[in-house]
Amino acid sequence: xxxxxxxxxxLILALVVRHYTETAQPVGSARLVERYKLDLSTATVRNEMxxxxxxxxxxxxxxxxxxxxxxxxxxxxxxHVVYPSDLPEPARDTISHxxxxxxxxxxxxxxxxxxxxxxxxxxxxxxTAPHSERSHYKHVELISTQGxxxxxxxxxxxxxxxxxxxxLAEPVVQERLSxxxxxxxxxxxxxxxxxxxxxxxxxxxxxxDILTLVLQxxxxxxxxxxxxxxxxxxxxxxxxxxxxxxxxxxxxVHLFEERSLLQDLLARTTNNATVGGVQVLIGGEGKWEELKxxxxxxxxxxxxxxxxxxxxxxxxxxMPYARTIPTVRYMADLLSELxxxxxxxxxxxxxxxDTRG
Amino acid sequence: xxxxxxxxxxLILALVVRHYTETAQPVGSARLVERYKLDLSTATVRNEMxxxxxxxxxxxxxxxxxxxxxxxxxxxxxxHVVYPSDLPEPARDTISHxxxxxxxxxxxxxxxxxxxxxxxxxxxxxxTAPHSERSHYKHVELISTQGxxxxxxxxxxxxxxxxxxxxLAEPVVQERLSxxxxxxxxxxxxxxxxxxxxxxxxxxxxxxDILTLVLQxxxxxxxxxxxxxxxxxxxxxxxxxxxxxxxxxxxxVHLFEERSLLQDLLARTTNNATVGGVQVLIGGEGKWEELKxxxxxxxxxxxxxxxxxxxxxxxxxxMPYARTIPTVRYMADLLSELxxxxxxxxxxxxxxxDTRG
DNA sequence: TTTAGCACTCTCAAGAAGAGAGTGCTAATT
DNA sequence: AATTAGCACTCTCTTCTTGAGAGTGCTAAA
Numbered sequence: 001x002x003x004x005x006x007x008x009x010x011l012i013l014a015l016v017v018r019h020y021t022e023t024a025q026p027v028g029s030a031r032l033v034e035r036y037k038l039d040l041s042t043a044t045v046r047n048e049m050x051x052x053x054x055x056x057x058x059x060x061x062x063x064x065x066x067x068x069x070x071x072x073x074x075x076x077x078x079x080h081v082v083y084p085s086d087l088p089e090p091a092r093d094t095i096s097h098x099x100x101x102x103x104x105x106x107x108x109x110x111x112x113x114x115x116x117x118x119x120x121x122x123x124x125x126x127x128t129a130p131h132s133e134r135s136h137y138k139h140v141e142l143i144s145t146q147g148x149x150x151x152x153x154x155x156x157x158x159x160x161x162x163x164x165x166x167x168l169a170e171p172v173v174q175e176r177l178s179x180x181x182x183x184x185x186x187x188x189x190x191x192x193x194x195x196x197x198x199x200x201x202x203x204x205x206x207x208x209d210i211l212t213l214v215l216q217x218x219x220x221x222x223x224x225x226x227x228x229x230x231x232x233x234x235x236x237x238x239x240x241x242x243x244x245x246x247x248x249x250x251x252x253v254h255l256f257e258e259r260s261l262l263q264d265l266l267a268r269t270t271n272n273a274t275v276g277g278v279q280v281l282i283g284g285e286g287k288w289e290e291l292k293x294x295x296x297x298x299x300x301x302x303x304x305x306x307x308x309x310x311x312x313x314x315x316x317x318x319m320p321y322a323r324t325i326p327t328v329r330y331m332a333d334l335l336s337e338l339x340x341x342x343x344x345x346x347x348x349x350x351x352x353x354d355t356r357g
Numbered sequence: 358x359x360x361x362x363x364x365x366x367x368l369i370l371a372l373v374v375r376h377y378t379e380t381a382q383p384v385g386s387a388r389l390v391e392r393y394k395l396d397l398s399t400a401t402v403r404n405e406m407x408x409x410x411x412x413x414x415x416x417x418x419x420x421x422x423x424x425x426x427x428x429x430x431x432x433x434x435x436x437h438v439v440y441p442s443d444l445p446e447p448a449r450d451t452i453s454h455x456x457x458x459x460x461x462x463x464x465x466x467x468x469x470x471x472x473x474x475x476x477x478x479x480x481x482x483x484x485t486a487p488h489s490e491r492s493h494y495k496h497v498e499l500i501s502t503q504g505x506x507x508x509x510x511x512x513x514x515x516x517x518x519x520x521x522x523x524x525l526a527e528p529v530v531q532e533r534l535s536x537x538x539x540x541x542x543x544x545x546x547x548x549x550x551x552x553x554x555x556x557x558x559x560x561x562x563x564x565x566d567i568l569t570l571v572l573q574x575x576x577x578x579x580x581x582x583x584x585x586x587x588x589x590x591x592x593x594x595x596x597x598x599x600x601x602x603x604x605x606x607x608x609x610v611h612l613f614e615e616r617s618l619l620q621d622l623l624a625r626t627t628n629n630a631t632v633g634g635v636q637v638l639i640g641g642e643g644k645w646e647e648l649k650x651x652x653x654x655x656x657x658x659x660x661x662x663x664x665x666x667x668x669x670x671x672x673x674x675x676m677p678y679a680r681t682i683p684t685v686r687y688m689a690d691l692l693s694e695l696x697x698x699x700x701x702x703x704x705x706x707x708x709x710x711d712t713r714g
Numbered sequence: 715t716t717t718a719g720c721a722c723t724c725t726c727a728a729g730a731a732g733a734g735a736g737t738g739c740t741a742a743t744t
Numbered sequence: 745a746a747t748t749a750g751c752a753c754t755c756t757c758t759t760c761t762t763g764a765g766a767g768t769g770c771t772a773a774a
Binding site: 106107138141145157162235250253341342 | 460590596
């Protein structure tokens with residue numbers, strides 16, 4: 001049912017998609033012939049368009065208007081026409097150059113990735129920080145603040161940091177806290193949640209209390225679906241006509257701010273069909289009411305099963321997929337590289353030990 | 358020039374502002390009399406309105422339309438009419454209750470504050486993380502990753518954390534790194550940038566290299582104008598008619614994404630006139646072309662000169678100031694409390710030492 | 715199989731007309 | 745002296761009409 005299109009029909013579908021993504025206007029037969037210097041008459045094009053409409057790849061907003069791609073039309077285009085293309089060399093260079101500017105500055109990685117992605121796709125971007133499914137304890141720091149309150153800073157071997165305020169049963173001086181932290185740091189170094197929970201070290205009551213909170217914190221990290229979420233380029237999308245006119249599309253922006261919805265969306269990433277490792281969710285695919293007029297292009301990065309994140313782009317269904325998909329893929333590759341170079345070194349060793357034993 | 362208004366004129370100005378903020382429609386004399394059961398004829402109201410227009414507090418979109426407040430009108434309203442009002446008890450309770458839900462979870466503080474602020478002001482919110490002008494060294498952690506690359510995690514006494522990737526001249530094993538970190542932690546504990554720079558501890562070349570980067574990192578933190586920026590509630594503002602219609606207002610959203618512009622805006626906070634500790638920037642006040650149709654309500658929180666942050670709200674000029682201003686003020690009070698309880702304890706001691714010596 | 719030709723459909727822009735909301739001014743009223 | 749009723753006038757906004765334009769599908773010829 002998918003492949004019955006003739007070469008010429010594919011060409012025409014591709015041109016309609018292309019022209020529509022550029023102009024946001026329904027495309028008529030005459031326009032197409034003139035614009036792309038087709039060696040065909042308008043009548044022929046009209047016949048082919050009628051066929052494509054029959055198949056469900058195009059539709060007419062009203063009886064005597066041009067054609068617009070349907071969801072299926074875009075999907076056919078994405079899977080059968082632009083599939084294997086790679087990002088052209090110069091674009092790759094620009095991106096990697098921009099990205100490696102902030103090589104040192106870990107805190108800038110994710111926002112920068114989001115910014116670059118937004119800029120190059122001219123859409124809104126989503127990037128989640130890399131997130132490991134298993135944390136290894138590295139170091140805890142206890143900072144006395146006021147009375148019974150203590151600020152705990154917990155560092156994992158991958159470099160992830162989490163902070164928590166804890167309230168002790170009674171005030172404890174900084175020296176005592178530091179001593180407790182030192183002990184925990186010695187006995188827990190490199191251990192996972194399970195390892196610590198299975199063989200709890202000997203400890204006094206203060207240390208036990210803290211250990212409980214450490215475990216709780218590590219657990220919470222592991223339970224989370226993804227790391228912190230970074231967004232950028234919302235304004236790109238807001239200036240598209242779809243978002244100015246239809247309330248439908250505007251509602252989709254809401255999904256962007258509501259982190260819980262976004263989490264949900266990202267969580268389903270792995271289930272769908274991919275295009276060369278990149279997920280393309282067109283018009284919500286029936287599942288997402290809010291995404292009716294929109295598309296989302298997502299990819300996972302990192303080291304599968306160990307430390308991963310998601311990144312992607314959100315925009316109107318009328319999106320330049322031919323450019324967006326390779327951009328997302330390339331960005332995912334860049335981040336994967338970064339993660340395996342800088343964050344997985346230790347984890348890898350750890351993992352090797354784990355699987356050996 | 359400001360106080361020549363009669364009581365009645367103030368009343369009418371207030372009602373025009375109120376009605377316009379509610380309906381977004383120009384208000385006419387008849388509407389006003391009917392809606393607020395004024396004991397005046399429409400003609401009288403018309404005369405007063407003509408006077409207010411003369412003074413520059415109201416204007417007419419066109420000859421035979423109702424009146425709309427001008428920038429000056431809003432400003433008069435804000436400074437002379439709603440000034441001293443506090444947030445009503447129940448609203449305060451709701452907010453503090455929402456906020457203290459996440460008392461423990463330090464990482465949630467800022468995003469939660471932004472979310473609450475957005476929700477209660479029904480506008481877009483801005484919150485910057487607290488930022489201290491002077492950092493005190495607490496702890497450094499060095500994590501070997503791959504080859505010559507090392508991930509450095511630096512913790513300050515206030516609990517601020519910063520990360521950096523550094524590339525060494527030659528590969529160094531984790532043991533060596535840990536040892537170096539231990540030494541630095543002993544000699545630098547509690548010191549400021551200047552103190553460390555003035556009396557560099559004896560150290561081997563590896564430690565020296567790292568110390569340089571530590572100082573660089575601390576310095577960078579101190580140089581920054583503000584901590585991380587958290588935004589929320591953009592969708593609130595996007596559904597306002599100003600943003601749907603006029604391209605002017607829509608351009609202002611751009612300012613929200615461009616962190617550098619936002620930094621600039623926040624930096625100027627302290628210069629302007631305040632309304633009970635809260636800055637109200639109406640229509641960009643001539644300075645901000647992008648904010649022509651918009652207003653920003655900002656407040657600083659924290660401990661002045663020690664550790665501070667900024668928070669506020671961004672929305673159309675037609676904003677319910679009477680509610681927004683107290684909300685922002687209350688939120689700033691809450692965060693100030695939080696900061697002095699949990700993050701300034703150590704710094705305070707430190708500071709006391711500093712000023713004593 | 716392709717194409718020229720043509721009648722037909724539907725939208726969109728422009729213009730016209732009338733309703734509605736609001737104003738300013740004048741003269742009367744309190 | 746301040747307030748108000750009355751009224752002519754102005755300007756926008758909605759509704760309706762009309763014509764141009766773009767595009768289609770179908771039929772018959774190439």
